[in-house]
Amino acid sequence: MLDSNPLDIRLAAASLRALPVAVYTTDADGLIVSYNEAAATLWGVRPELGTVRWCGSWRLYHTDGRPMAHGDSPMAIAINEQRAIHGAEAVAERPDGTRVPFMAFPTPLHDTDGTMLGAVSTLVDLSSQQLVKRAQQHLAALVKSSHDAIISKDLAGIITTWNESAQRLFGYDAEEAVGKSITMLIPKERLHEEVEILARIRAGEVVDHFETVRLHKDGSRLPLSLTISPIREEDGTIIGVSKMARDITAQKESEERINALMREVNHRVKNQFAVINAMVRETSTRATDSVEFARQVSERIMALSRSHDLLVNGEWKGSSLFELLLAHVRAFGHEERVGMSGPAISLQPFAVQYLGMAFHELATNAVKYGALSSEAGSVEISWSVSGDDQFQLTWTELGALKPVATPANKGFGSIVLERVAPSAVSGKGELTYLPDGIRWSLIAPLHAIQAKTGSFDAAHHKS
Structure with a gap:
């Protein structure tokens, strides 16, 4: 029963306006007779009272996106069927195109004799709930994937x-x-x-x-x-x-590889320092003056650098013997007069460094005093491996400008060729002075020369 007391009516109207949820009322024909601010906000419009029927929204849609006629709205069904509806869902479209999902609770109102006077409906904005639901679904998908x-x-x-x-x-x-x-x-x-x-x-x-x-x-x-x-x-x-x-298994393995590499680099740097220290010491005892000392040390360090470049390019796994010889011969510009022949052998890093020193000393001597100081001179380098896995290499000079005599005092080059390089590869070196030039021979066990990952295939090179 509706109380017609004016004060009660005013209080009811004020209460409706103050409610934080959307509420509106219609007469028995479905014409909107009142609505609060929350309803106007939800619809996005302020419908004219007594002229707009069933719902104040600009347009309506079903939850699956199909257009909904206002005459099919929850309020229209509640009035036409004279029954309360609890939680019917629909979507209101505002004039600016914004769509607001909502849940409606329309309830018919009757007087004391049962005559329907109209209806009241509460609209619950589902935007925030749907946003939360979508966020939860999105989060669940992210967690799953x-x-x-x-x-x-x-x-x-x-x-x-x-x-x-x-x-x-x-x-x-x-x-x-x-x-x-x-x-x-x-x-x-x-x-x-x-x-x-x-x-x-x-x-x-x-x-x-x-x-x-x-x-x-x-x-x-x-x-x-x-x-x-x-x-x-x-x-x-x-x-x-x-x-x-x-x-982080891969990360830890990578860190271990990096640490192992750093330890290996540290070891190799120390070896280089030891080689350079020995080179400086031996050169200083034989150089005639500071200028000559500086020149010889500089040349020998550059030779070490050429060997080092080959090792870097080969990721420190080694270098082929042919590449090592060519690198040190090419530095003097007479490689067309140097013949090289032998099987393909990959040298281990230690052998690359010390044999590189030997080849530099041989090439330097050949250009200054030996076969390559003469236009008609040449150098033949050959190597082989015997059945008992003994590596043998011979450097032979032909056509020296003048006979090469055995020096009274051995220089740093002789020490490298006869002692330092052979000892580094557990072998023996022999330096012979012939009328045509120098001949150097090296014999060493193959395992001290060849890289562990290297191959041993028949090949022949001629530069």
Whole structure:
């Protein structure tokens, strides 16, 4: 029964206007007779009272996007069928094109004798709820498709969610993991980490990029990077833990390779320093003055650099003997008068450095005093491997400008050829002075010369 007391009517109207939810009323014919500010905001228009029927929105749509006639709106159905409708969903379109999903609760109003006077409807804006729903769906899709394992647990450490990447990473499917303690993934010696992490989470902290080790279902150990965050209720109360785990096995292996490489580089640099130190020491005892000393040291360091370049280009696995000879001969510009023949051999780095020193000394001597100082002179270099895996190399000069005499005092070059280079490859070197020029021979075990990954194929080179 409707009370006709004017004061009550005014209070009812004021209450309707003040409500934070959209409310409007119609007469028995469906013409809108009142609405509050929230309804006008939802519709985006202010319908003229007594002229607009059923609903004040610009246009209406079904939830699947089909247009809805105003005569098919929840209010129209409630009046036409004289029944209350609870929670009918539709979409209102505002004049600016914005669409607002809403839920309607139209209820017919009757007087004391049962005559329908009109109806009242409350409209609940579902925009925020749908945004939350879409965000939740989006988040669920991200969690499902993430390459990182994403796990949630309560504050007692019991697993509550488990995505597909967690299954791939740890080997357990969701049925095996959910409801179990997270400690099933933690090695015994690292159980203290769980206590410490939970304490930090309860304090509201985010644990970012925490590197640790966890267990696979098969018992193997996995190096992981964990990002751990608190899960909160709307009021901020922490109710659980979200954990993102990233497999860093490849990263750790890369770090190990880098560390091993740095150790190897350090070792090689020390070897280079030792070689340069010996070179400087020996050169200083034989140089006639500081200018000559500086020139010889500079030339020999440049020779080491040429060998080093070959090693860098070969990723420090070695260099072919042919490339090493050519690099040191080419530096003097007479490679067309140097013949080289022998099987293809890949030299190990240590051999590249010391044989490079020997070839530099031989080439330097040939250009200054030996066969390559004469237009008619030439050099023949040949190498072979005997049946007992003995490597043999011979450097022979032909057509020297004048006979080469055995020097009274041996210089640094002679020491390199007779002692330093042969000793470095566990071999023996012999330097012979002939009328046509120098002949140097080297015999060494193949394993001290050849790179472990090198090949030994028949080949012949002529420069």
